[in-house]
Amino acid sequence: MSTLRRPPRRSVGANVTRVGMAMAIAFAGLAAGAGYWQVFEARTLSAAPDNPAVIAAARNAVRGRILDRNGTVLAANDRDANGEPFRTYRTRAVSPVLGYASRQFGTAGLERTFDAQLVGLVRPDPVADLLRKFEDDPYDPQDLQLSLDLPLQQAALRGLGRDRGAVVMLDPRSGELLVLASSPTFDASAIANPETSAAAFADLREDANQPLLPRATQGLYVPGSVFKIVTAIAGLGSDAITPDTMFDEQPRAEREGLVVSGFRINEHSGVPAVSFDLADATEVSSNIFYALVGLETGGETLAEYAGRLGFGGPLPFDLPTAPSQVTNGGGNFGGGFTDAVELANAAYGQAETLVTPLQMALVTATVANDGVLMRPRLVTAFIDEEEARRTVGAEEIRRVLPAADARAIAVAMRQAVEGERGRRFTAGAKVAGVPTAGKSGTAELGGRGEPHSWFIGFAPADEPRIAIAVLVERGGRGGERAAPLGGQMMTAFFEAEDD
């Protein structure tokens, strides 16, 4: 087994040299690691909202102002009895977007995301940033210019009234958000004012209506029929269907129900038992047709296209967003679906599908923008004390589907608002004198109580300048509550444009 030979008198010197080289390499790795954090990641780390430097500076520094697209000041500063600055906000309408900056309760919303810029800890110019420590006053607070349109935002909140819900409006070509309204809202000034801060915050936390939840970005809702647009995008984009595809079994199934793996899917009332193509099915909002499209497309492709639209993760946005989902995931049927039944139900927006209003606004904006998804944006410019502006430009995230397919969906959505049969559902969304496209949704929640009322749309249908998503919690049928509000908002947009 073992052999004993003469003992070696070889010195260990060569081995020691190799160990030394290994240690040198290991320490070079440390140097690289330090360089990574201290140079490459330094700016990101230094701007993190929970970085103590940001928190400490936020207590003392006078924050930059926040302006809407017309230059109206939404957030300014005041001083307390000790001369320490605190925040004041113009209106409750923007509170879920701006959030608050409070000495006691920290920051939320845009005040949190852009804390470092508002306080002036991070500068646009990296070289100036490097030399900042040699200056007497290290802070250079910047103003934020937003794309929000305050009158429209206030109109949206008036339209929502006492209902809980959200309205999102954006320019589909640039991704600029004009309205990001959540109802109910809250008084951010009361949280920021050190004298009223504690009481206001305690009240808000106990409020059963959860005013601190920014519904437009973090509320997750069953989408109902508005999700059919996602299914159409997946079906057309993947060439599983064409705008002319019809299904042989569909007319009969409208009457008798569609049997999927032994489970019967029934149509909602008011859908005639005739053959539909994409536009007709969208006009009458046929569940059967879209269930068949979903099955034809397959779970994996549906999930993939939803992912391209932003589902499945936080959106690349200035505010934190809740990830929308097509399914709970974990199933083996493809795309995370459990079985064909779940897929068929998800395809018309029921099952385990959950979405945020912002996500649905991006879906309709993608259709409106010929199939290209733009990054949604609130902040359009940073303005420093010398009035120098650094603008944040439009940014294409990706092409989701071919332009021709997007236009076919646009045609179907226009028919849903303006077609003879569609008018019974969605007529309220029509903007007088402007070709309008849209889709209403009625999200059944099971049990009793009113369904969630949805509308997504855009106008003008042939050359869209505005896209919109409206959600009213427990608002009833989509055509009754959300669609008229959507029409009203788009009308207000075009009126303001004309002025």
Place this chain on the structure above:
Amino acid sequence: MTGGPSATARRESAGPALPKLFPNLRPRPRWRELWLLLLVGITLVVGSISLEATRQAQAAAAAGEPAAGLPDLALFHPQPLVLYLVGLLAAHLAQVLSGRRMDQILLPAVGLLGGISLLLMQRLPQGLAGGFGGLGQTQLIWLLLAIGIVTAIAVTVRSDSWLRLYKYTWAAAGISLLLTTFVLGRDVNGQRLTLDVGPVSGQPSELLKVILVVFLAGYLSENRALLVEQSTRLGPIRLPPLPYLAPMVAMWAIALGIVVISRDLGAALLFFVVFLTLLYVATARHSYVVLGLGLFLAGGALMYSLFGHVQTRVDIWLDPFADPQGAGYQVIQALYAFGRGGLIGTGLGGGLPTIGGNMPIPAIHTDFPLAALGEELGLIGILAILGLYLVVIERGLRIAAAAADDFRAILAAGLALVVGVQAFIIAAGNLKLIPLTGITLPFVSYGGSSLVANAVVVGLLLALSDKGVEPPPPPKPPGRRLGRLLDRGAR
């Protein structure tokens, strides 16, 4: 140097008594060490002045006054720094007087690290720890003690037989120290590392690493021939001699034991890595390293699946941002500190923003001094500090390569490696390159056990570097004692 002339005078005045104690006293100048120590002194004085300037600026800002030009040039709490520099100078003079031809670069390198530690501990809130009037004072006392230990060992140790001959005694002492800690130790932060002896408390694992190296040097140098030449054939595969794997398996088991019982991942990692590296130094056989790494991975996987605290550490490492206010807090805050420092740092005293008077990183003085230095000295400072450790490693390995026999070579290499590997483990943990383990940054972290143990390391390295030390005993035939015993088992 303010303390220079007086210290020299003191030595000279004690001159007449010296010949009795050291009849062969022949002072030998160490100019290189002196010049380097002068550089160290200048560096630390500049650091202290910068700290004081920052403090003045901050005080002015807090009082609401405008920054008024350049601040006064003064030292920040000068007394401890002056005492420390005098201590270094005294260590230098003692080595000069001893007349030994020892390494002249180790002491300045380590002295600069210790000085940086002193400035950092002075700069941190004094209430963090320390029983002798605050963090800085306590660290100064330990630093002076460490200088004393370095000097005492460097000057007096002229023979290594007491290490060479009693390796199993040392091993036994080490294991009993470990066991005592397990049985009588005190849990601190969920780790059983601390042993109280009367009023003094310490972390025996720090001393244990020195004992481990002494034992390994003895064992490996004696059995080197067998480990290199023999092999066991298992079919077509050529394996190391199986009986000689017993120590490796034992080491592995001890490392796992440390993880299980005292929850000290850092020490376990350090011991095992140093062991493997020394095995490679002794044998140059890659198969040992591969086998050892295999054992390490298997053990690591086992520990991960069995123990919550190991899982927590790894999970935090993989994604600290999963729980930024809880488990991941310290790691994230350390990264923020590195990020705030950037390329050139905020300057000593200018970083580490406090929230309500609290340091952003609670264990900054023990586990995260590198993050603090990374913030205040920047990437440039970090590179300099890493360079200093490389200098220490290089000097140690150079001493090893030049050593007269295997025992001294492996001992010197091992001593250099415990410092180098330990610095690597904690630095890599701070930088999120590997999971964080709570061991100290040698010569920089706050704490007596660490400074004393590392002082012993430096002292022994200095003593081993003396080319005039007594020659090693003639090499013994391989296979004595345990070797022969194990060899019988192999047949």
